[in-house]
Amino acid sequence: MEPLMAVVIGVIYSAAIYMMLRRSIVKLVIGLMLLSNGANLLIFTSAGLTRGAPPLIPEGLSAPLGDVADPLPQALVLTAIVIAFGVLSFAVVLIRRAYEIVRADDLDKMKDTDT
Amino acid sequence: MQLAVLGGFVLATFAPLLHRWFGDRAGQVMALLPGGLALWLLFQMPAILGGEVMVFEQAWVPGLDITLTFLLDGLSLLFALLISVIGVFVLVYASGYLEGHPDMARFHVVLVAFMMSMLGLVLADNMVAFFVFWELTSVTSYLLIGFNHTDPDARKSALQGLFVTAGGGLALMAALVMLGIMGDTWSFQELLGQGDALRGHDLYFPMLLCLLGGAFTKSAQFPFHFWLPNAMAAPTPVSAYLHSATMVKAGIYVLARLHPSLGGTESWVTLLSLFGAVTMFIGAFLALRHTGIKSLLAYSTVMALGTLTMLLGIGTDEALTAFVAFLLAHSLYKGALFMVAGILDHETGTKDISAMGGLGRLMPVTAVCAGVAALSLGGVLPLFGFVAKELMFESVLHAERLSLFVQLLSLAAAIMTLAAAAIVALRPFFGKQRDLPKTPHEGPPSMLVGPVVLAGLSLLFGLAPGLVNGLVGAAVTSVRGEALPVSLSLWHGVNLALVLSLVSLAVGLLIFRHWERWRGWLGKLDPLFARGPEAGYFWSMDMIVKVSSWQTRMLQNGYMRNYLVMTLLVLVGLTGYTLWSRHVLSLSFALDVRFHEAVVAGLMMSGAVVACVMRPRLAAVAAVGTMGFGIALTFVMFSAPDLGITQLLVETLTVILMILVLFRLPRFANLSTHLERVRDLVIATATGVLVTLLVLEVVDHRFFPSISDYMIANSQPEGHGHNIVNVILVDFRALDTLGEMFVLALAAIGVFAMLRFHADEYEARQPEREEPSDG
Numbered sequence: 001m002e003p004l005m006a007v008v009i010g011v012i013y014s015a016a017i018y019m020m021l022r023r024s025i026v027k028l029v030i031g032l033m034l035l036s037n038g039a040n041l042l043i044f045t046s047a048g049l050t051r052g053a054p055p056l057i058p059e060g061l062s063a064p065l066g067d068v069a070d071p072l073p074q075a076l077v078l079t080a081i082v083i084a085f086g087v088l089s090f091a092v093v094l095i096r097r098a099y100e101i102v103r104a105d106d107l108d109k110m111k112d113t114d115t
Numbered sequence: 116m117q118l119a120v121l122g123g124f125v126l127a128t129f130a131p132l133l134h135r136w137f138g139d140r141a142g143q144v145m146a147l148l149p150g151g152l153a154l155w156l157l158f159q160m161p162a163i164l165g166g167e168v169m170v171f172e173q174a175w176v177p178g179l180d181i182t183l184t185f186l187l188d189g190l191s192l193l194f195a196l197l198i199s200v201i202g203v204f205v206l207v208y209a210s211g212y213l214e215g216h217p218d219m220a221r222f223h224v225v226l227v228a229f230m231m232s233m234l235g236l237v238l239a240d241n242m243v244a245f246f247v248f249w250e251l252t253s254v255t256s257y258l259l260i261g262f263n264h265t266d267p268d269a270r271k272s273a274l275q276g277l278f279v280t281a282g283g284g285l286a287l288m289a290a291l292v293m294l295g296i297m298g299d300t301w302s303f304q305e306l307l308g309q310g311d312a313l314r315g316h317d318l319y320f321p322m323l324l325c326l327l328g329g330a331f332t333k334s335a336q337f338p339f340h341f342w343l344p345n346a347m348a349a350p351t352p353v354s355a356y357l358h359s360a361t362m363v364k365a366g367i368y369v370l371a372r373l374h375p376s377l378g379g380t381e382s383w384v385t386l387l388s389l390f391g392a393v394t395m396f397i398g399a400f401l402a403l404r405h406t407g408i409k410s411l412l413a414y415s416t417v418m419a420l421g422t423l424t425m426l427l428g429i430g431t432d433e434a435l436t437a438f439v440a441f442l443l444a445h446s447l448y449k450g451a452l453f454m455v456a457g458i459l460d461h462e463t464g465t466k467d468i469s470a471m472g473g474l475g476r477l478m479p480v481t482a483v484c485a486g487v488a489a490l491s492l493g494g495v496l497p498l499f500g501f502v503a504k505e506l507m508f509e510s511v512l513h514a515e516r517l518s519l520f521v522q523l524l525s526l527a528a529a530i531m532t533l534a535a536a537a538i539v540a541l542r543p544f545f546g547k548q549r550d551l552p553k554t555p556h557e558g559p560p561s562m563l564v565g566p567v568v569l570a571g572l573s574l575l576f577g578l579a580p581g582l583v584n585g586l587v588g589a590a591v592t593s594v595r596g597e598a599l600p601v602s603l604s605l606w607h608g609v610n611l612a613l614v615l616s617l618v619s620l621a622v623g624l625l626i627f628r629h630w631e632r633w634r635g636w637l638g639k640l641d642p643l644f645a646r647g648p649e650a651g652y653f654w655s656m657d658m659i660v661k662v663s664s665w666q667t668r669m670l671q672n673g674y675m676r677n678y679l680v681m682t683l684l685v686l687v688g689l690t691g692y693t694l695w696s697r698h699v700l701s702l703s704f705a706l707d708v709r710f711h712e713a714v715v716a717g718l719m720m721s722g723a724v725v726a727c728v729m730r731p732r733l734a735a736v737a738a739v740g741t742m743g744f745g746i747a748l749t750f751v752m753f754s755a756p757d758l759g760i761t762q763l764l765v766e767t768l769t770v771i772l773m774i775l776v777l778f779r780l781p782r783f784a785n786l787s788t789h790l791e792r793v794r795d796l797v798i799a800t801a802t803g804v805l806v807t808l809l810v811l812e813v814v815d816h817r818f819f820p821s822i823s824d825y826m827i828a829n830s831q832p833e834g835h836g837h838n839i840v841n842v843i844l845v846d847f848r849a850l851d852t853l854g855e856m857f858v859l860a861l862a863a864i865g866v867f868a869m870l871r872f873h874a875d876e877y878e879a880r881q882p883e884r885e886e887p888s889d890g
Contacts (some may be wrong), residue, residue: 006810011720015727021795048814071830077755086862
């Protein structure tokens with residue numbers, strides 16, 4: 001499954017970067033969404049994929065039965081998902097403010113400090 | 116020893132305080148430090164002359180084998196004596212020259228710091244410490260040359276000196292590092308015994324080139340000689356010090372210090388003789404072009420430095436003796452001459468020799484000092500300069516390589532130097548008196564003591580050269596690496612060297628008689644000098660500015676996507692190259708995919724692609740959402756239920772947020788040309804391919820055991836939780852989670868603040884703005 005996931009991650013990255021290279025600010029936000037998702041998937045996949053063995057310990061035992069999926073990357077990705085959401089909402093509101101004030105949706109027109 | 120030098124730096128910082136206490140006498144008070152050092156050095160002299168080498172150990176950075184060890188042998192003794200003795204006179208002289216100057220305190224801070232850097236430089240045994248002192252002299256001399264900071268010329272000259280010497284300092288650093296590798300030590304002492312191994316080393320030649328790059332820039336050898344005459348912008352006491360005993364001698368010092376370890380090879384002899392002789396000739400030649408007394412003296416310093424380099428290059432026993440004698444003679448007469456020049460400038464208000472005349476009657480002491488020192492510069496009997504010049508001719512006549520070349524240039528330089536000496540000594544003091552900006556009279560005693568003592572020493576050592584046999588001999592021993600008894604004498608009998616001296620005396624006086632006409636001829640060569648090495652310096656300065664502004668325009672142009680493209684290209688280029696060159700990608704893997712997994716994968720890929728091509732904004736956001744839910748499914752399928760839940764929630768929130776804000780945002784604009792799109796597509800695809808390859812490489816590679824096993828084993832016993840991921844988040848890595856909460860809180864505050872600040876308030880202040888076209 002990993003090779004297929006590698007291809008999926010590659011496609012998501014390509015799409016994210018293509019969108020981030022656009023001059024329209026809304027496309028930049030979409031690119032940002034795609035990129036954070038791609039990055040989460042990359043961390044998750046890099047650690048290896050395991051089917052049907054979540055890192056849970058059955059009631060009454062002190063260790064899981066048999067091998068389970070690696071819990072550490074999952075913890076990292078969990079953090080990353082939440083942070084990505086925080087960053088995204090900040091970026092979206094920031095861009096909305098910038099647009100309200102500057103009235104330009106073209107990043108190239110936002111490069112100077114004078115509005 | 117270390118204490119004295121480092122204490123000097125401390126004293127330098129107290130200079131302003133001393134000024135408050137002693138006023139204009141602070142210079143004299145501070146002169147006690149170099150004076151005391153000189154006395155101490157004189158007490159050590161018998162031991163050093165007896166062949167002893169004193170080492171003062173002091174650890175500095177023991178872990179890196181860097182010490183602050185000081186070494187006192189013949190060579191460093193000679194240099195340290197010159198620095199401290201002339202330093203005393205310069206400090207006393209400056210208190211007269213700059214009397215009443217508002218920035219005296221600043222002057223003393225820098226001058227004493229410079230003095231101590233120079234002392235550290237000639238005493239350091241460790242190459243790292245040596246280099247630190249070397250750079251300190253560059254920095255402090257920059258501050259000294261630019262002392263009159265309100266004068267744009269002084270600032271320019273100071274910067275030029277700094278650029279040239281600091282640029283050379285980089286080369287020197289490379290040379291010292293290579294030496295450290297070659298000899299496996301940082302100590303000059305320990306390099307001594309390894310001469311043959313060093314000379315045979317593969318790195319010898321590149322190291323030598325770097326070393327010469329450092330030494331030649333510092334010691335103003337051709338083609339780097341231009342900074343030194345420009346450094347005349349400094350106050351005259353500084354010039355006297357820089358030229359006689361310090362700064363420019365640092366390059367000569369490092370060559371002499373390394374001579375026993377590195378000298379004698381074909382490349383050493385050829386390069387040093389060649390550049391030394393050319394510098395000597397050019398210095399003497401250019402000296403005659405100038406009428407400013409300081410410029411004239413500055414070029415004669417260039418001449419002297421060239422001579423010293425050439426003698427080190429020739430490297431025979433005679434040449435090394437001549438080297439040390441010339442060094443001593445030059446320090447004495449050049450210090451005196453600059454101080455005389457300062458008195459003339461101070462008392463007459465002009466620096467132009469051709470405007471002076473008949474001052475001998477008004478300032479007799481100055482005139483005598485000038486005469487004695489200039490005779491020494493010209494190499495006339497019975498001054499110490501004559502002894503040195505005889506030795507120089509003697510060794511040039513016996514040079515083994517490039518002999519005819521160095522002989523001719525030496526003779527020509529001696530002739531012109533004599534003419535220059537005659538100009539300095541005779542022009543201002545004889546002939547008819549002229550109108551001057553100030554009414555001249557004899558300088559104050561504080562300004563006379565230096566030239567009198569230094570010129571007196573020139574005469575004393577000339578009449579009784581046996582007095583310095585021991586000092587010169589000890590220095591020659593250090594430069595040569597083996598003991599060599601020296602006995603200097605004024606009269607060598609009638610030999611070829613004497614004949615050459617007489618010839619140069621006669622022709623030199625002839626040139627002096629016809630100096631005005633000679634200058635006229637030289638004036639015709641001016642266009643040639645306009646293309647000299649200094650033009651190269653200005654050109655390279657211009658180019659640095661142009662290249663940096665071009666580079667800034669290219670790389671820092673304010674377009675976000677350009678930064679992104681640059682970063683990505685570097686990423687793809689470097690990582691791709693490493694992957695390609697270091698790894699054989701094993702693309703043979705079992706494609707173990709189940710049907711529903713393939714469907715989810717397809718869903719994610721098409722979501723990403725559709726988000727890019729959809730025109731309506733809502734559709735694009737929906738497509739990203741689809742992909743996000745696909746990712747949530749993937750998490751669930753591959754044993755990460757917590758991730759799946761979180762992703763599902765966050766994705767839902769994201770989509771809701773986007774839809775809420777979306778209609779306040781502009782529509783997708785079509786801003787790029789077709790070509791730009793293709794370019795971006797290529798970059799995006801390349802990055803995507805790279806990421807795919809990286810994931811394929813990384814999966815299942817473990818370079819060290821994972822900490823996960825510990826977490827799995829201890830989750831229940833230590834953390835009392837059955838969901839290991841949760842235990843990691845709130846227990847094992849709780850601080851991370853705390854940080855995450857801070858980030859979220861900050862983002863929330865930011866969002867809140869931005870939403871609270873309404874655009875209407877902004878609009879109210881800018882009423883002329885149009886309403887948005889998109890609701």
